[in-house]
Amino acid sequence: MPVNRPFSVGIHPINWVGEDVREHGADTAYETILDDIHRLGLTGTEMGRKYPQDLEVLKQELSSRGIQLVSQWKSVLLSDPAYREQELAAYRAHCEFLSGMGSTVISTAEVGGSLHFDPRRTPNEKEVLRLDEEGWRSLAEGLNAAGSIAREYGMRLTYHHHGGTVVESPEEIDLLMELTDPSLVWLLYDTGHAYYGGADPLEVLRKHYDRIAYIHLKDIRPAVLDEARAEAADFVTCIRKGVFTVPGDGCIDFQPIVSELVERGYDGWAMLEGEQDPAEHPPYEYALHALQHIDALIERAERKGANVHE
Numbered sequence: 001m002p003v004n005r006p007f008s009v010g011i012h013p014i015n016w017v018g019e020d021v022r023e024h025g026a027d028t029a030y031e032t033i034l035d036d037i038h039r040l041g042l043t044g045t046e047m048g049r050k051y052p053q054d055l056e057v058l059k060q061e062l063s064s065r066g067i068q069l070v071s072q073w074k075s076v077l078l079s080d081p082a083y084r085e086q087e088l089a090a091y092r093a094h095c096e097f098l099s100g101m102g103s104t105v106i107s108t109a110e111v112g113g114s115l116h117f118d119p120r121r122t123p124n125e126k127e128v129l130r131l132d133e134e135g136w137r138s139l140a141e142g143l144n145a146a147g148s149i150a151r152e153y154g155m156r157l158t159y160h161h162h163g164g165t166v167v168e169s170p171e172e173i174d175l176l177m178e179l180t181d182p183s184l185v186w187l188l189y190d191t192g193h194a195y196y197g198g199a200d201p202l203e204v205l206r207k208h209y210d211r212i213a214y215i216h217l218k219d220i221r222p223a224v225l226d227e228a229r230a231e232a233a234d235f236v237t238c239i240r241k242g243v244f245t246v247p248g249d250g251c252i253d254f255q256p257i258v259s260e261l262v263e264r265g266y267d268g269w270a271m272l273e274g275e276q277d278p279a280e281h282p283p284y285e286y287a288l289h290a291l292q293h294i295d296a297l298i299e300r301a302e303r304k305g306a307n308v309h310e
Helices: 030-040 054-063 081-100 132-152 170-179 191-196 200-213 221-232 233-243 254-264 283-309
Strands: 007-009 044-046 068-071 074-076 105-110 156-160 185-189 212-217 271-273
Touching: 007 030, 007 283, 030 044, 030 054, 030 233, 030 283, 054 068, 054 233, 068 200, 068 271, 074 081, 074 132, 081 105, 081 132, 105 132, 105 170, 105 185, 132 156, 132 170, 156 212, 170 185, 170 200, 170 221, 185 200, 191 200, 191 212, 200 212, 200 254, 221 233, 254 283, 271 283
Parallel strands: 007 044, 007 271, 044 068, 074 105, 105 156, 156 185, 185 212, 212 271
Antiparallel strands: none
């Protein structure tokens, strides 16, 4: 019997085709991804690099399978004021695209200081450059401005705390939320990146629930992460090693997380993610197991809630 989910569950194409590790799923066609999503009975996806770039073709391919484009990642470099004007112009163009696709949230992440995403970094560097006070102030001001643009289009900027970036640790998430306008900057809560950054995912959810407008559900293989940490592996190397996986296949206890979402009445999107090599971890099978896992937790949470109110 299908689960009556209180929030919308979708899936990210990163399960099939890597975004940060380009060889992962390099030969996979977008039709395969969309057909698998449809077969899973899911109706939401994020933009992936294999999806059609032509707006009308993309709309047709999604609508023919009953799938909604929920969001698309947008890198920003707002911690450096010199980039703000061009970054905000690019953000507006991004809003126009997503708005035209019926999306309501924008996955947004600062790339300044990142080894992999900051265009100013050189290949021989080894560490993420953390922000100083001026950098944080510029980032917050820039995000508020970008959030205002998103609001013009009836959308929400959802900030994606992310491994290998300057908003990674629980302290950095807290500071970003403190410095930004709650009416303009929301949080994209990611369970896997919370754990990777040293946080308790449940604690992040409870602490910042009122700012959460979008969710990624991702799991962690702790033994692989420990090994990667011992080797001082960078973020992309961690992906190649298999640190991340889908919910139910790692160490994160999703029951209290799901229960919290059910109890609080979260009704936005939650995307299943497992950023790993699809050749070793067949995407459809892993996605199916993750979906079954989350559905079972939803049912358990709703039964518990019903018993409490009887």
